[in-house]
Amino acid sequence: MRLAVASGKGGTGKTLVATNLAWSLAARRAGVAYVDADVEAPNGHLFFQPDFTWIERHGVPVPTLDGAHCAGCGECASACQFGAIVSGPDAVTVYPDLCHACGVCLRACPEASLREVVRETGTLRRGHVGRMGFVDGTLDPGEARSAPLIQATVALGGEANLAVLDAPPGTSCAAVAAVEDADLVILVCEPTPFGLHDLELSLQMCATLGLEAAAVINRSDLGDSQVRSLLARERVPVLAEVPFDPEIAAACASGMLASAQVPGFASTVEAVADQLLARCGGRQ
Amino acid sequence: MSDMDKQSPVRGCVAVAVVEGSDLSAAVGAHFGRSPRFLLVRDSGANVQALDNSHAEAAQGAGTATASLLIRNGVTVVLAGQFGPKAEDALRAGGILPVVVRPGTRADEALAQLQPEMLRAAD
Amino acid sequence: MRQIAIVSGKGGTGKTSLTGAFVRLAGRCVAVDADVDAANLALLLPGQDDEWRPFEAGRRAVIDPGRCSVCGACLDACRFGAIRTVELGVESDPIRCEGCGACAQVCGEEAVSFRPNRAGLWTTRATPWGTLVHATLGVAQDSSGKLVALLRREARRLAARDGVDLVLIDGPPGIGCPVHAAITGVDGVVVVTEPTEAGIHDLARVLTVIGHFGLPSGIVLNKADLNAPGAHVVETVASVHQVPLLGSIPFESRLPGLLGRQETGLEIDGVREAILACWRAVGEVLGDSTHLALEPVAAGADHRRSRAAGLS
Numbered sequence: 001m002r003l004a005v006a007s008g009k010g011g012t013g014k015t016l017v018a019t020n021l022a023w024s025l026a027a028r029r030a031g032v033a034y035v036d037a038d039v040e041a042p043n044g045h046l047f048f049q050p051d052f053t054w055i056e057r058h059g060v061p062v063p064t065l066d067g068a069h070c071a072g073c074g075e076c077a078s079a080c081q082f083g084a085i086v087s088g089p090d091a092v093t094v095y096p097d098l099c100h101a102c103g104v105c106l107r108a109c110p111e112a113s114l115r116e117v118v119r120e121t122g123t124l125r126r127g128h129v130g131r132m133g134f135v136d137g138t139l140d141p142g143e144a145r146s147a148p149l150i151q152a153t154v155a156l157g158g159e160a161n162l163a164v165l166d167a168p169p170g171t172s173c174a175a176v177a178a179v180e181d182a183d184l185v186i187l188v189c190e191p192t193p194f195g196l197h198d199l200e201l202s203l204q205m206c207a208t209l210g211l212e213a214a215a216v217i218n219r220s221d222l223g224d225s226q227v228r229s230l231l232a233r234e235r236v237p238v239l240a241e242v243p244f245d246p247e248i249a250a251a252c253a254s255g256m257l258a259s260a261q262v263p264g265f266a267s268t269v270e271a272v273a274d275q276l277l278a279r280c281g282g283r284q
Numbered sequence: 285m286s287d288m289d290k291q292s293p294v295r296g297c298v299a300v301a302v303v304e305g306s307d308l309s310a311a312v313g314a315h316f317g318r319s320p321r322f323l324l325v326r327d328s329g330a331n332v333q334a335l336d337n338s339h340a341e342a343a344q345g346a347g348t349a350t351a352s353l354l355i356r357n358g359v360t361v362v363l364a365g366q367f368g369p370k371a372e373d374a375l376r377a378g379g380i381l382p383v384v385v386r387p388g389t390r391a392d393e394a395l396a397q398l399q400p401e402m403l404r405a406a407d
Numbered sequence: 408m409r410q411i412a413i414v415s416g417k418g419g420t421g422k423t424s425l426t427g428a429f430v431r432l433a434g435r436c437v438a439v440d441a442d443v444d445a446a447n448l449a450l451l452l453p454g455q456d457d458e459w460r461p462f463e464a465g466r467r468a469v470i471d472p473g474r475c476s477v478c479g480a481c482l483d484a485c486r487f488g489a490i491r492t493v494e495l496g497v498e499s500d501p502i503r504c505e506g507c508g509a510c511a512q513v514c515g516e517e518a519v520s521f522r523p524n525r526a527g528l529w530t531t532r533a534t535p536w537g538t539l540v541h542a543t544l545g546v547a548q549d550s551s552g553k554l555v556a557l558l559r560r561e562a563r564r565l566a567a568r569d570g571v572d573l574v575l576i577d578g579p580p581g582i583g584c585p586v587h588a589a590i591t592g593v594d595g596v597v598v599v600t601e602p603t604e605a606g607i608h609d610l611a612r613v614l615t616v617i618g619h620f621g622l623p624s625g626i627v628l629n630k631a632d633l634n635a636p637g638a639h640v641v642e643t644v645a646s647v648h649q650v651p652l653l654g655s656i657p658f659e660s661r662l663p664g665l666l667g668r669q670e671t672g673l674e675i676d677g678v679r680e681a682i683l684a685c686w687r688a689v690g691e692v693l694g695d696s697t698h699l700a701l702e703p704v705a706a707g708a709d710h711r712r713s714r715a716a717g718l719s
Contacts, residue, residue, distance in 0.1 A: 009445035010580045011419005014607065040581040041417055041612070043605035077352040081465070082506050083345020086352050086374040093377045095370050098345040102486055103506030141615045144552070144584035169418050169580070170444035176502065176547040190665045193425070201445065201543075208502065208546045224661040244660065246633075253603040253634035253686045343506075343524075343553055345466035 001157065001280045004182035006167040006175060007189065008198020010041065013218035013242070014188045015166055016193035016252055017269075019045045019047045021162035021186075024266075024273040026132035033133030035157030036166045037150050037178040039122060046167050046255040050134035058137065059118035060148045061094045063105050068113035079108035097144050124150040124156060133160050151179040162280070171205040179205075183280070185213045186239065191223035199227055202275040203234055216272070219244040239272045298398070299335070299354050299366035300391045301382075308336040308392035312385045313405045316364035317371050319346030323356060323391055347371025356378055363394050408566050410559075410593040411689065412441070414578035414586060414617075415600060416609025421601040421629040424662065425682065426577040427451035428671040430536050432686045437566040438534070440541035441589040443527065444640050449541050449576045450552045454534040462529050462542065464553050464711040466506040466521040466525055468499040474518035481510035481519070502547045513523050531565070551579070556587035580609075582616045591615065596624040597689055599654065602637030606642060614648040624650050625692045626684050631655035651692045654685035 005018035008276075015038070022034035025240055036044035049264070063076070063085060074087040084098035085105050096119050106114045137153030139146050150168065152203045154177070157163045167178035167185075179185050185206050189199040206213040213236050217227060218242035231238055251258040259266040301319035302310040307330060310311040320340040324333045335357060339349035350362070351374035353361055358378050365387030367375070375382045385394045413429065415422045418492035426448060430438050437586065440448035440559055468489070470481070475496045482490045490510060499510065501524070511519035540562045541634075562574050578589035578596075590596050600610040603654050610626070617624050626645050628677035631638050638655070645652045659678050665671075672678040 009418045009442075009447070011417060027293060038422075040583055041605070042535055043417075043608055045610065046604045072357050074352065077349075078356075079346075079508065079512070080349070081342075083342060083347065083349035083352070084338065086348050088354065088378045091376055091377075095345070095348055095374070098348065098370070100505055100507060102505065102509050104507050104509050104512055107484075107512050116418045139583070141582050141612050142619055144587065146583055147549075164631070171546045172444050172544070172551060173547050173549040174583075190663065193450045193667045194445075196445055197450060198445050201546075205546045219663065222660060224664070224667055252605075253601075253637055255604040267604070341463070343526075353470075 001161065002163045002182045002241055003166060003276065004165040004167045004179040004185045005058070006179055006185050006187055006202060007169050008171070008187070008202040009194070010169040012188045012190050012195065012198075014169065015043050015047070016062060016218070016248070016258060017165040017186065017188050017216050018164055019044055020257055020265070020269045021272060022132060023166065023257055024269045025162060025277070026130070028273060028277060029162065030131060031161030032040050033135055033160030033163050034158050034166070035160075035163050036136035037153045038166050038168045039137040039139040039149050039153060040147050040168060040174070042138050045134070045136055047257050048111045048129040050127040052125050054126040056124050057120045058122050058124045058149050058152050060099075060145075061116035062099045062119045063094055063114045063115055063118050064119070065092050066115060066116060068115070069111055070113055071111055073110065074106035075108045075110060076203060079104045100145070101148070107204040121145070124149075129165075133157075146174045150174055154178055154181070165272075169232055171201050172206045175205065176209065179211060180209055182211060187213055187215045187236075188218055189215055189227055190219050190275060191225065191227040193221065193226075196226045196230060199230060203236065205232075214239050218239045239241040239275060240268050242268060253274060297357070297359045298333060298395065299323065299357075299359040300325060300394065301362070302391060304338075307332060308390070310397070312363055312365060312387055312389045312391060312394050314365040314387040316362070316382070317350045319350070319364060322354065322362075324359065325395065327407040329392065329395065332373045348374045351375045351378060351380070361398070363391075374402050408563065408572050409595075410520045410563075410574040410576060410578040411595045411597060412578045412593045412611060413597045413599060414589065415580050415584065415598060416613035417606050418445075418580040418613075419599070419608060420601045421445045421656070422580070423451065423601055424666065424671050425627060425629065425656075426575060427687075428673050428682045428685055429575055429689075430534075430672065432683065433573055433575060433608055433672060434536060435571055436537045436575050437562045437571050438537065438718065439558050439562045439574060439576045440539065441550045441558060441576050441585070443542050443544045443554050443558070443585065444539050444579060444580040445541040446543055449532060449539060450669055451666065452532065452534040452536070452539050453475070453669055454539065454564035456533040457531045459528040459530045461525050462527040462557065463523045463556055464526040464548075465524045467501045467504045467524045468506065468508070468510050469522055470497055470499055470510070470522050471518045471520065472496050476516050476518075477612045478515065480513040480515065484509040484513040484563045493629060498658045505549070529554065529558060530562075534535070535569055538562075538569070540565070551585040552588040555579070555585050559589075574602045582612050586616060587620075590620055590622060590680060593622060595689070596622050597627055598624055598650070599627045599629055600641060602641055603633040604637070607637060607640050610719075611644055611648070614644070614650060618648065625688065626650055626655050628655040630658040633658045651688075653683060653692055656681040656685065
């Protein structure tokens with residue numbers, strides 16, 4: 001079972017919901033993991049200080065000539081759709097950050113001179129916090145393509161019985177890579193005009209991918225009611241409303257789990273956890 | 285793959301990035317990789333041929349893909365308003381000299397300003 | 408023409424609200440919403456959109472069932488899991504397909520063709536402060552870098568046409584490709600952050616990226632009073648990276664409600680002065696490479712200084 005916590009944009013409280021929800025679920029059953037797939041800005045570890053048991057660099061394959069013979073025919077460069085390989089008179093130049101690792105150049109080379117080597121683009125970590133599993137991926141600064149690392153992070157976290165995925169914000173390929181196999185997407189939204197617009201895009205993503213969606217309305221008392229109308233119209237269940245509370249903000253700001261500090265918020269999260277366990281009870 | 289891609293390379297050729305036009309009165313374009321067309325100038329201007337750049341609208345890697353196109357067409361010097369770092373690197377690796385020209389300059393005027401040693405590379 | 412990008416490592420720091428305020432303070436500029444994954448600047452800048460134009464990027468495979476012999480070679484060749492079996496053969500999923508052509512390369516029946524990929528839509532809007540260039544990207548589209556480049560090209564063209572000497576770019580959050588596209592070749596970068604652990608963590612990451620590009624930059628600490636110790640850490644990060652702190656803006660719980668009325672915080676006493684001080688610092692700190700035409704919202708003491716900055 002995979003629960004993806006997503007949002008149309010960053011800063012809506014996605015990590016707040018994902019971290020506290022994972023923690024609450026882990027208190028209720030074994031085999032729960034928090035999986036931080038927001039690899040461009042992975043912040044979940046700040047709230048948990050996990051004990052890491054496994055850390056590995058993650059990479060993607062890129063083509064290389066590596067001393068092999070090149071006739072300079074340019075077939076590889078013609079075949080590459082991404083401009084990632086340029087053919088000179090008797091050698092090729094590879095631009096790894098443009099490469100999609102599709103393997104087309106290898107097949108195009110009549111001399112079979114190209115092979116693939118791994119280029120590191122980020123770090124994968126696995127550990128635990130008490131009995132809760134913890135997985136995260138961190139993209140190296142300067143790297144442009146995050147989807148392969150996100151997929152690896154989700155796959156590593158998928159080994160848990162119940163994974164709570166902290167997805168990248170938005171509806172880009174990065175967000176899709178994190179949510180595409182989720183059993184439920186929990187959209188964290190704010191009742192503001194920005195929040196409404198971003199929620200529309202997120203719901204569009206879920207519809208396009210055929211994913212079931214639910215919502216948590218954060219800072220529910222700041223703003224207007226349009227977000228609620230949209231959710232009602234689209235028949236998206238609202239799992240919880242979280243009013244603005246300076247104590248929650250203060251806990252988050254200092255890297256503490258708000259549910260451990262703010263009793264009212266803790267009971268909100270527990271109620272969401274109970275709802276979700278009741279939903280997935282039949283599927284386990 | 286366009287017909288131009290398949291053409292056999294001809295040695296000694298200056299390419300000029302242009303937005304439109306097919307003779308040397310055309311204006312030099314601002315950006316190398318996103319340039320929709322190049323004028324291939326051979327024989328000191330006696331022979332001018334337009335080469336459309338199918339990579340101008342590429343989702344990514346337009347600069348490097350355009351460099352490949354010019355390498356395949358036997359270009360030795362290329363004029364444009366601006367070159368991306370990867371495109372410049374790819375051009376040099378392919379034996380093409382990138383030359384920055386003020387965008388909007390007439391192609392024939394830009395060619396006239398080329399240093400003799402650059403033209404020697406093209407001849 | 409000067410181009411200034413407003414970015415943030417972390418989302419939700421108030422980057423777009425601040426950009427909306429800066430547009431008003433600039434008085435006359437071309438604004439670009441380069442946060443194409445969650446384009447919200449238009450919600451703060453009233454006006455009528457021009458016609459929406461398609462944005463195409465890359466291509467997608469289409470498999471002709473009439474030619475396909477269902478040999479399965481493309482299934483093995485595709486590394487993106489885009490080819491799936493259906494009742495009468497195989498088809499390509501346009502969301503997973505990256506247009507690489509591996510399927511066409513291995514197909515013995517020439518059953519694969521390609522169509523252009525419509526990745527999004529873009530348009531321009533006439534606002535009281537100048538033109539806004541904005542766009543919306545489709546689901547799972549990966550070409551936001553190219554779209555950002557297109558929007559910025561259009562903004563430069565419009566600025567040149569209309570004789571406007573300032574382009575303000577509302578950048579995307581994060582540190583990836585769209586951020587690179589948003590800050591490439593700008594004259595200065597304003598980094599908006601908040602005094603939270605996550606905000607500080609991401610601030611350091613985005614400053615590293617800006618450092619790679621060697622661009623002049625400055626930091627605006629938003630929601631500064633939400634966490635006093637965090638505010639000190641932001642100052643430390645700023646000095647470690649040798650990036651000036653342009654100013655601090657207090658947290659204002661009324662702001663989310665005001666955004667619905669297309670207000671940006673300039674209407675609130677205390678917040679207005681803070682934003683104005685930041686805007687002035689943008690001109691001063693991003694300095695000689697930046698000359699901003701400062702148009703103060705409130706006339707008075709700021710006026711002469713603004714004029715001077717405008718003429719520098």
